[in-house]
Amino acid sequence: MRLQDLSAALLELDASHRRRYRATLESPQGVDIVIDGEEYLSFASNDYLGLADHPSLVRALQQGADRWGAGSGASHLLTGHTLAHQQAEEELAGFVGREAALLFGSGYAANLAVLTSLVGRGDAVFADKLNHASLNDGCLLSRADFQRFRHNDLDHLEQLLAASDAPTKLIAVDAVYSMDGDQAPLPALLALAERYDAWLYVDDAHGFGVLGDGRGSVAAHDLSSERLIYMATLGKAAGLAGAFVAGGRPLIDWLVNKARTYIFTTAQPPALAAAVGVSLRLIAEAGERRERLGQLIARCRQRLDGTPYAGQSATPIQPFVVGSDESAVLLADALRRQGYWVPAVRPPTVPENGSRLRISLSARHELSQLDALLDLMLSQAAN
Template sequence: MFNLAARLAEQHQRDLYRSRRIAEGASDVHMCIDGRDCLVFCSNDYLGLATHPDVKAAFIHAADHYGVGSGAAHLVTGHQYAHHALEEELAGFVSRERALLFSTGYMANLAAVTALTDRHDEVFGDKLNHASLIDAAQLSEAKHSRYKHADASALAARLTASSATDKLVITDGVFSMDGDIAPLPELATASHKHNAWLLVDDAHGLGVLGSSGAGSLQHFGMSDKEVPVLVGTLGKAFGTFGAFVAGSEDLIELLIQKARSYIYTTALPAAVAEATRASLKIIQTDSARRQHLHALIQRFRTGAAQLGLSLMPSTTAIQPLLVGEASRALAMSEALLAQGIMVSAIRPPTVAEGSSRLRITLSAAHTETEIDRLLSALASLA
């Protein structure tokens, strides 16, 4: 018999129990959570677009036209004009031949890895990859090898030792728990040398990095030849929901034919696609949002250094404060909440034992005064 009560008790004892908080109102930097007014520093809405008037208006107008559900999978009757237009615009945004929409980033990664590989192949993943990339590799029939975090030399050694028919390297563009950027040029060089394809999940880079917000690849000036498979999510800097895979004409056609998480799921609501088209326009035309966000990142890091806080080395909107033990991270998160500031405590198994942290995320919707308020609160805890 499964002893569920004992398993739950163990989670409590190890300070790893997770509880859902109830948020009221729109997703914003100011929210009512569990009945308490909070200043939020743990959302992935990096550009503050989830509540942008143009994005909301596009959604409302499209819901009136399309309804609120797509009714079927893309290959049945669910593929609407709004989906197709968004795919074409996303492809142009990231300089790819085509893009393919998915309902979640998890499904997009699962689709790309499992459709491309079989039991004769090998997948090479960074040890700190997002869970969706790890699960995609494990669920594929390919051999799964993991290399030392952000270490192109370690990857090259594993590629050299491999006798697989085809090789696929998978990595986050920006790592979701550390906030650091993968060494993509070096990874691309190692991949090319060993005839491997490189897949980059740029969930946390798109919208934030690059001159026009096109992400980590634009940040490094890299082409589709160096990174044949690009995965992006729409629920972070875009402020909406869903995901996409972008690449060559043949790649997208292969996913349409073989990707189970595309074929056998209901399409994203068309209203969400129209809202995303509106947010994409803002990302491309309103560079002031990115500039403000990066100014806030610098302000926060400078202030944290003055306070002697042990921030991890990140230049992105993800600014983790390394704490160590899960119990301490949980206690600090609760202490901040008592001051009206919401920051999540990240604990194992999301991160390694002894590396629990406060995952602080900044948004273009924050003000300098709010950054200073966060720093003051953190100083009181220290």
């Protein structure tokens, strides 16, 4: 886009209720937050277990900085791979029951790494229609034949797999879909991957820490296969930042040698890696927090059942779909005036006419707080 076209294009976004603005958080991440000087009850964070400002995690970061300094200074393949990184990778692999793991600065970087390293021209990648943007970008950048199947439609996926003669096939899915909160049928997907000699790549950004006693969606289904590649982020339920890919040792060694978003970037601060072990301990001990999440999820589904806004999510992501962009923005503004922070989500993040408020539940929410929010949302949406 030309420089002179930017202002006009921004005005078009304003007119269509799709212009995005950043809010400045002036408090630690949590349920009670301060934004631009105002106090809010937040239902917007992916901090599902409420660990982002946990004292033990904060202390682990401080101690990591004391031991390792502020920055890593180099890529992992030069001098940036510290003992803290190595230990974190070993702990993560053990936690999710895989042979090896590899740290990345973000889930986005991890998705690009895996997809562009394992498939290329002449190969084929099969992706769910509701996959996260980072998975789609990885599929596009891989230059493989990019085929999208209808959401959670196994028959459609099998038709595409059966029709493909690509030498390397890869199925890419979210384990928990970030805007609807529903889950991929992982056992059936793995069965298809086995049948058609394909990789199965699982992005568990929203399941890690929450499902499978905290060990994620794959553990919840007790799945194990050399062709299953697992990715999870550390910036959501784990309370930190970054991501990791876990799988067999040959896979991880291949990524070390071929993944451009790993090779050509500075390693994440070692203090973050030094805190991973504490995060994993907190996740393992968070049974009561996950139980509280389950209670909140059940209450939300019970309250919305029978309304036009009911979804199918059994996870902390509870969509409240209102349809138009304007309706979503107006509802979010009304909630904000009452002290609730629940931003509107609009296309292209969600499909056309699928604008919504995404209720993100935290183990630190109270049932009474959720009830008050839902009372207000249902009342405002009906007007």
